[in-house]
Amino acid sequence: MTLRIGVDVGGTSIRLRPFPGPAELRIEAETGATGPEAVGERIGYLLDRLVLQTGPPAEIGIGVPGQVDPRAGTVRHAVNLGIDGVPYPLGPRLAERFGIPVHVENDVRAAALGAFHHIASDRPDLESLVYLSAGTGVSAGVVLHRRLHRGRQGIAGEIGHSPLGGDDLPCPCGLYGCLEAIAGGRSLEQRVTEGPKALFGDPSPAPTERDRVVDALARALRVLAAAYDPDVLVLGGSIGLDAAPLVREVLAGTSSTSPFGAVVLSPDRLTTLPPDADIGVAGAARLGEEPPRLLAPDTNAASAEGGRRP
Secondary structure: OOOOEEEEOOOOOOEEEEEOOHHHHEEEEOOOOHHHHHHHHHHHHHHHHHHHHHHHEEEEEEEEOOOOOOOOOOOOHHHHOHHHHHHHEEEEEEEEOOOHHHHHHHHHHHHHHHHOOOOEEEEOOOOOEEEEOOOOOEEEEEEOOOOEEOOOOOOOOOOHHEEEOOOEEOOOOOOEEEHHHHHHHHHHHHHHHHHHHHHHOOOOOOHHHHHHHHHHHHHHOOOOOOOOOOOEEEEOOOOHHHHHHHHHHHHHHHHHHHHHHHHHHHHHHOOOOHHHHHHHHHHHOOOHHHOOOOOOOOOHHHHOOOOOOO
């Protein structure tokens, strides 16, 4: 069986694991690097460590925060990694280093792929899934017809910058009331002095903020359910997992008072997965099975050239 390595890159830690292979071979280490070249070198160093134990893999898949072009293997706007708006060729650099294909995708989309295959192992009839991740940021990944759905411009599932209430809250994207401004960890740290982890304690030090987050996540799940009508929705991320029991209660209330709400998203349609499911790493390892289609052409450039397109 083909040996593949999955890599899940975060602002604080990097996780790697071979597939197939025992979970004991998994490496988890601090990211410990800022800036594109330093992050790329850190990933390469950790891959070197793992390859010494596994032998050379056939391919590598990497899930990384930020705006990713999976065709070119580049990443930009990964704030927590110190990668700015200049595309950094993470995939090509590591492919040259290891001499094998390296696939790069946004970390939430990679995790959605991992979540789908994790659940599909017990549900072979599973066709579609939406994964909503609420952690430092908020985003979603979509799987339709058993394939990763990226959308025309590669932004399918980017619900974090959809206005879902809280019009008083500014978002770094320049808008107000974005889901990420309400429920994202970076924004919560500025509003909840005890920190996001304390928000769902019993009792909560900031119940109003807690309820605001829970309501926003429930709204987001209903929007995603109505937009994609998936077989299952998965709520994840550090904040999403903590909020999940309360989100279920909100959804149950909606289902009991609205027949349509019950059809769109009943509480039993929502699930969570334990952190040891390693969906980010497992999904990254499968990226070679998900070749990206060409994204939309630059219509502005086409207009400037008299509407001609390649």
